[in-house]
Amino acid sequence: MQTIELQSSKYHFIGDTLETVGTSSVFRQVTIRPAMSGHNSLFVGQIGDWTWDAITALCGTNVFNAVNTSGAPTYLAFYYFHIRSSPVIHPGCLTFGDRIEILSTPFNFGSESILTLHRIKKASPGEPPAQSIDIEEFYDFPRSDCLYVETFNRWIARSREKSNRDLVKSSPVDFKYSHLCSLPEKYSPRLICSQARLNQTFHDIRSPEHVCVIDDFQTEYRIDITRDVNAVGLVYFAAYFSIIDGALLKLWQQLGRSAQSFLKRIVLDRKLCYLGNAELDSLLSITLKSWRKRDDPHNEIYNAVIQDSETARVIAVATMQIASEAPL
Amino acid sequence: MQTIELQSSKYHFIGDTLETVGTSSVFRQVTIRPAMSGHNSLFVGQIGDWTWDAITALCGTNVFNAVNTSGAPTYLAFYYFHIRSSPVIHPGCLTFGDRIEILSTPFNFGSESILTLHRIKKASPGEPPAQSIDIEEFYDFPRSDCLYVETFNRWIARSREKSNRDLVKSSPVDFKYSHLCSLPEKYSPRLICSQARLNQTFHDIRSPEHVCVIDDFQTEYRIDITRDVNAVGLVYFAAYFSIIDGALLKLWQQLGRSAQSFLKRIVLDRKLCYLGNAELDSLLSITLKSWRKRDDPHNEIYNAVIQDSETARVIAVATMQIASEAPL
Numbered sequence: 001m002q003t004i005e006l007q008s009s010k011y012h013f014i015g016d017t018l019e020t021v022g023t024s025s026v027f028r029q030v031t032i033r034p035a036m037s038g039h040n041s042l043f044v045g046q047i048g049d050w051t052w053d054a055i056t057a058l059c060g061t062n063v064f065n066a067v068n069t070s071g072a073p074t075y076l077a078f079y080y081f082h083i084r085s086s087p088v089i090h091p092g093c094l095t096f097g098d099r100i101e102i103l104s105t106p107f108n109f110g111s112e113s114i115l116t117l118h119r120i121k122k123a124s125p126g127e128p129p130a131q132s133i134d135i136e137e138f139y140d141f142p143r144s145d146c147l148y149v150e151t152f153n154r155w156i157a158r159s160r161e162k163s164n165r166d167l168v169k170s171s172p173v174d175f176k177y178s179h180l181c182s183l184p185e186k187y188s189p190r191l192i193c194s195q196a197r198l199n200q201t202f203h204d205i206r207s208p209e210h211v212c213v214i215d216d217f218q219t220e221y222r223i224d225i226t227r228d229v230n231a232v233g234l235v236y237f238a239a240y241f242s243i244i245d246g247a248l249l250k251l252w253q254q255l256g257r258s259a260q261s262f263l264k265r266i267v268l269d270r271k272l273c274y275l276g277n278a279e280l281d282s283l284l285s286i287t288l289k290s291w292r293k294r295d296d297p298h299n300e301i302y303n304a305v306i307q308d309s310e311t312a313r314v315i316a317v318a319t320m321q322i323a324s325e326a327p328l
Numbered sequence: 329m330q331t332i333e334l335q336s337s338k339y340h341f342i343g344d345t346l347e348t349v350g351t352s353s354v355f356r357q358v359t360i361r362p363a364m365s366g367h368n369s370l371f372v373g374q375i376g377d378w379t380w381d382a383i384t385a386l387c388g389t390n391v392f393n394a395v396n397t398s399g400a401p402t403y404l405a406f407y408y409f410h411i412r413s414s415p416v417i418h419p420g421c422l423t424f425g426d427r428i429e430i431l432s433t434p435f436n437f438g439s440e441s442i443l444t445l446h447r448i449k450k451a452s453p454g455e456p457p458a459q460s461i462d463i464e465e466f467y468d469f470p471r472s473d474c475l476y477v478e479t480f481n482r483w484i485a486r487s488r489e490k491s492n493r494d495l496v497k498s499s500p501v502d503f504k505y506s507h508l509c510s511l512p513e514k515y516s517p518r519l520i521c522s523q524a525r526l527n528q529t530f531h532d533i534r535s536p537e538h539v540c541v542i543d544d545f546q547t548e549y550r551i552d553i554t555r556d557v558n559a560v561g562l563v564y565f566a567a568y569f570s571i572i573d574g575a576l577l578k579l580w581q582q583l584g585r586s587a588q589s590f591l592k593r594i595v596l597d598r599k600l601c602y603l604g605n606a607e608l609d610s611l612l613s614i615t616l617k618s619w620r621k622r623d624d625p626h627n628e629i630y631n632a633v634i635q636d637s638e639t640a641r642v643i644a645v646a647t648m649q650i651a652s653e654a655p656l
Contacts (some may be wrong), residue, residue, distance in 0.1 A: 063372075064425035065425025
């Protein structure tokens with residue numbers, strides 16, 4: 001029983017540590033490694049595993065091989081992924097050997113969904129481990145030395161074998177969540193995501209502080225089965241981060257900007273909502289828009305809408321706030 | 329001092345365990361997670377981290393932030409990567425929640441290089457942890473329930489800032505290796521790699537058991553900075569596995585085979601030797617050849633030679649033995 005084993009233990013590995021904090025959080029210290037960093041989606045994928053680890057540790061079910069009431073495999077799919085960074089700490093600045101600490105806290109959203117908050121910072125020797133997530137700090141007063149990540153997941157199973165369309169809600173029998181705290185309604189990702197679904201962006205298009213720069217940049221991407229498919233034959237959620245970055249790079253270069261300036265960009269905020277599932281042979285059409293701050297041309301917002309080019313179904317909506325020093 | 333901390337300890341995490349076996353090996357049990365599996369290069373990248381972990385645990389230096397005598401960062405670059413599988417266990421069959429155990433043993437190759445052997449198998453409850461790698465088993469009598477991986481690494485540093493060409497040998501001061509066993513000369517990867525460099529393949533082209541199927545299939549790939557670049561700005565070694573798979577898929581489909589049959593292929597043996605370094609803007613030309621066994625058309629050998637299309641410098645040579653059920 002892995003999850004029981006964990007309740008009151010503390011573990012180490014090559015200086016990495018992990019401990020559960022009561023029954024509500026998991027705290028770990030990690031050394032950044034090649035397989036979880038770089039100019040790709042590896043760090044995002046790692047955070048996804050931390051979500052599954054935290055829920056496995058605290059919610060009585062082994063997320064990695066969960067089954068629903070009918071005995072079919074059920075997956076804790078990513079529906080919403082939000083990374084909030086700062087110029088001091090952002091995914092692009094983490095490199096080999098960096099020591100980081102992560103406090104992960106899941107919240108009660110009923111039997112079919114779960115929200116997990118991760119607070120990530122450079123490890124400070126001597127500083128006592130964080131004991132709980134401060135919701136106000138997380139949402140309203142973020143520290144510049146912390147990276148904040150929200151993942152909102154839903155239990156899904158295939159309704160038709162071998163098809164990745166029409167996935168249905170389906171939570172495992174042993175999934176325990178009633179002991180978890182509830183999140184104040186005003187912070188619920190449900191409203192944010194339904195707005196994004198409606199507006200096809202997380203950006204407030206009426207914002208007077210922003211001017212539109214690119215109104216409509218179209219590109220296509222075909223799912224690459226040598227890169228985008230996870231071990232259970234679904235398109236890997238983290239792959240969408242690379243797919244969007246690839247489209248953004250095309251726009252970036254069309255604007256006459258260099259690859260080096262792209263690698264140096266700082267993604268201050270990144271929201272991605274998964275609204276549909278792609279088949280493994282899907283051709284995706286990607287529409288990008290961008291805005292910039294009226295008083296700061298280096299503060300840009302990029303929006304991506306990913307659709308199945310055949311059916312026009314919206315697969316994902318993503319919005320990024322980027323600080324760049326690229327010539328405009 | 330992380331490495332000292334490790335010497336006599338045993339650690340757990342969500343059921344994962346790791347322990348050093350004397351001063352020569354590291355033994356771990358791991359649950360397969362999304363970020364380390366799938367139809368991509370994630371599992372290969374994970375094995376790479378296990379190599380760096382094992383050497384960090386046993387060789388007195390923190391591989392993740394090693395510096396050379398002049399204080400410059402030095403990287404334990406992958407020069408040769410060999411995965412030997414079986415139909416019973418191969419990278420493509422590992423899925424979420426699988427429990428595997430890995431015994432990792434580095435061998436003394438002097439101050440500038442190191443070979444690490446990994447033996448990977450499904451965890452067997454109750455079975456005592458393996459204490460040492462059996463060299464004869466590893467090279468001459470592999471078990472069908474084990475996955476065997478060799479990684480041969482060399483310490484390299486940039487000779488010119490911001491350039492990935494002309495990387496130079498450069499080991500860290502605190503790198504300890506004299507306590508490690510030496511590998512019998514006949515198993516040294518040096519001969520195998522120099523042969524591959526000479527012949528541009530690991531396959532014995534004079535083998536009477538094989539007939540050539542594809543003599544020369546050409547394709548190109550431009551390094552994708554949104555997918556292929558690691559945190560220190562070098563092309564990630566694991567990305568070459570995806571790059572080669574992408575080229576192979578093109579050939580596969582030109583042969584009229586389906587994406588599903590590609591996903592179902594079993595890679596029984598895979599050797600990759602890194603002979604040069606690509607710049608981040610490199611256009612690579614990839615040349616594929618294939619052979620099949622005279623008496624078994626489903627037993628195929630594919631060879632890839634990756635060159636910098638501008639200079640024709642050979643970047644990598646790879647050979648794969650594949651069992652497929654695709655119609656020929």
